[in-house]
Amino acid sequence: MHENQVPPIRFAVHGCQHGHIETFIQAMKRLGHEFIGIYDERPIPLTHETAEKHSVPLFERIESLDAADAIGCAAINVRKIEAVERCAAQGKPIMVDKPIVTTRDGLRRLERAMAMPGARIGMMLTSRYKPSIYTLRRDIAAGKFGEIVSISMRKPHRLSSDRRPAWFFDKSLHGGIAIDLLIHDFDLLRYLTGREIVDVACTMSKKLHPEHPSFYDVVTAHAVLEGGIACQLYSDWHTPARSWTWGDGRIFIVGTRGTAELRLEGDPGLAANDRNAYISITDETGYTMEQATAPALGIVEQFLRHAFAGGEAGVTHSDILRASEATIAADEKAIYIHR
Numbered sequence: 001m002h003e004n005q006v007p008p009i010r011f012a013v014h015g016c017q018h019g020h021i022e023t024f025i026q027a028m029k030r031l032g033h034e035f036i037g038i039y040d041e042r043p044i045p046l047t048h049e050t051a052e053k054h055s056v057p058l059f060e061r062i063e064s065l066d067a068a069d070a071i072g073c074a075a076i077n078v079r080k081i082e083a084v085e086r087c088a089a090q091g092k093p094i095m096v097d098k099p100i101v102t103t104r105d106g107l108r109r110l111e112r113a114m115a116m117p118g119a120r121i122g123m124m125l126t127s128r129y130k131p132s133i134y135t136l137r138r139d140i141a142a143g144k145f146g147e148i149v150s151i152s153m154r155k156p157h158r159l160s161s162d163r164r165p166a167w168f169f170d171k172s173l174h175g176g177i178a179i180d181l182l183i184h185d186f187d188l189l190r191y192l193t194g195r196e197i198v199d200v201a202c203t204m205s206k207k208l209h210p211e212h213p214s215f216y217d218v219v220t221a222h223a224v225l226e227g228g229i230a231c232q233l234y235s236d237w238h239t240p241a242r243s244w245t246w247g248d249g250r251i252f253i254v255g256t257r258g259t260a261e262l263r264l265e266g267d268p269g270l271a272a273n274d275r276n277a278y279i280s281i282t283d284e285t286g287y288t289m290e291q292a293t294a295p296a297l298g299i300v301e302q303f304l305r306h307a308f309a310g311g312e313a314g315v316t317h318s319d320i321l322r323a324s325e326a327t328i329a330a331d332e333k334a335i336y337i338h339r
Contacts, residue, residue, distance in 0.1 A: 004311035006031070006304045012059075012068035013038040014083040015075020016047040017165060020097040020124060024072040025054060027300035039065050042076070044165045066090075070307070073097065076167050077175045081106045084113050084121055091118030093307035095300065098123055098183045101324055102175030104332070110324065114317045120307040122299075123320045127184045128191050129299045131292035132262045132276040136253065137192050139290075144282060145255025148193055152232045152252040153185045155264075158239040159217070161209070171214035178202055178219045178331040181235040186223070186330070187315075187323035188251075195225040196322070202330040205337040208237065221330045244268050258282030 011028050013021055016038050029035060039059040040047045051058045065071060073083045074097040081101050087094035100123045101110050114121055127133055140148060167173040174180060189197060200223045204216040221233040239247050249264035263277035270277060276292035297305070297314070305311030 004305040004309040006308045008032050008034065009069035009304075009308070010034045010036050010067065011070045011072065012036050012065050013050075014040075014062075014065055014071050014073045014086075014094075015079065016040050016050050017042075017044060017076050017167075018074045018097055019046065021050070021072055021074035023126065024074075024095055024097075024124065024300055025050070027298055028070075028072070029054075031301055031304070033070075036068055037064060040075070041079070046165075062086075068092075070094070070304070076173055077180070078102050078106070078173050081109050081113075084110065088113040088116040088119040088121065091116075091120075093120040093122070093303070095122040095124060095303055098125065099175055099179050099324065099327065100320060101328070102179050104328055107321070107324055107328055111321060114321070119317075121317060121320065122303040122307075122313075122315060124299060125184060125187045125315050125319070125323070126299055127188055128315065129295055130264065130276065131294040132264065132278040133188065133192070133251070134295050135276075135278060135290065135292045136251070136260060136262060138293075139260070139280070140192055140253070140255075141194070144258060144280070145253060145260060146257030147255060148227075148229050149254045149256060150230045150232070150252075151189060151192065151254075152250075153188065153234070154250045154252075155181060155185065155233075155235040155247060156239045156249070157181065157235065157237050157247045158241065158243065159208070159237040160241075169209060169212035169215040174215075176214070176331060177204060177216050177235065177237070178221065178334060179327055182219060182221055182233055182330060183323055183327045185221075185233045185235070186326040187319065189223060189225060189231055189326075190319070190322060192253075193225055193229060195227055195229060197223050197326045198226055199224040200326055200330045200333060202334040203337060204334050216336070219334075223326070223330075257284075 037057045071094040202221045217237040223231040245265040251262040253260040266275040278290040302314035306313040
């Protein structure tokens with residue numbers, strides 16, 4: 001067995017309320033681990049479909065999770081912290097879909113859980129593992145673009161209202177658009193630059209679903225990083241139903257010696273429609289379509305190697321706390337624009 005490899009273990013799912021959990025399940029199964037079942041306090045159709053798809057039982061009692069060596073969690077957003085606390089108290093690794101917490105109180109509870117002996121808590125900040133983003137980080141660190149001046153991220157999303165559970169439209173349960181969607185972006189600001197976030201501001205607006213007054217569908221945020229890097233973040237629930245992708249996300253980097261653009265879902269105008277489209281323009285090389293390199297390990301495998309075999313953590317407890325704190329601060333400071 002190679003260094004830091006993990007022998008086959010048994011895993012279960014605590015809360016199956018979002019399709020993101022499939023990424024965790026599939027990765028675990030590819031690595032040879034045994035899926036033993038799902039517990040969900042309030043099952044939705046997706047819960048039953050996932051159990052049937054993987055031929056595992058839907059547990060009636062939460063204690064059935066105790067037979068697992070590791071847990072994946074995609075519970076209702078506000079309830080995820082309960083799963084985290086339960087696993088931390090047991091010293092059992094848990095990988096949680098984003099967002100891991102939705103409020104300042106939840107953040108304090110997360111800090112306490114992470115301080116428990118043997119706590120091993122991961123969050124599926126999967127954007128870090130996208131080849132284009134992984135390669136961009138390497139190039140920024142190497143000074144390819146000089147000193148970074150600004151970062152802009154644009155992340156539209158398809159809503160597909162008819163496939164969302166009722167809790168999704170209730171901010172007290174869901175957390176809202178800033179908490180749900182900007183968590184990746186605040187994490188990436190730190191990941192790409194190695195700089196901490198020192199200030200945030202936020203605005204939200206609403207055009208959809210008047211029957212759900214706490215549901216907002218557009219968010220913009222401004223963040224300042226150490227060293228005076230100005231950052232603009234944008235996300236929405238307005239990707240057209242017939243779009244070629246769920247969300248045509250873009251990242252723009254401006255530096256003193258060059259610029260970069262990532263087209264995170266590729267570009268239908270490119271012949272190969274490369275889903276890792278990374279374009280750079282620098283003083284030295286001009287326009288270049290860069291070749292993206294994937295990290296050696298995926299997020300789930302790296303988490304398991306850290307949790308069970310002492311390997312390096314791809315996403316640390318500190319990373320999770322700092323990204324979550326910035327996201328919650330943005331939500332707390334939000335200015336709401338009504339129709």
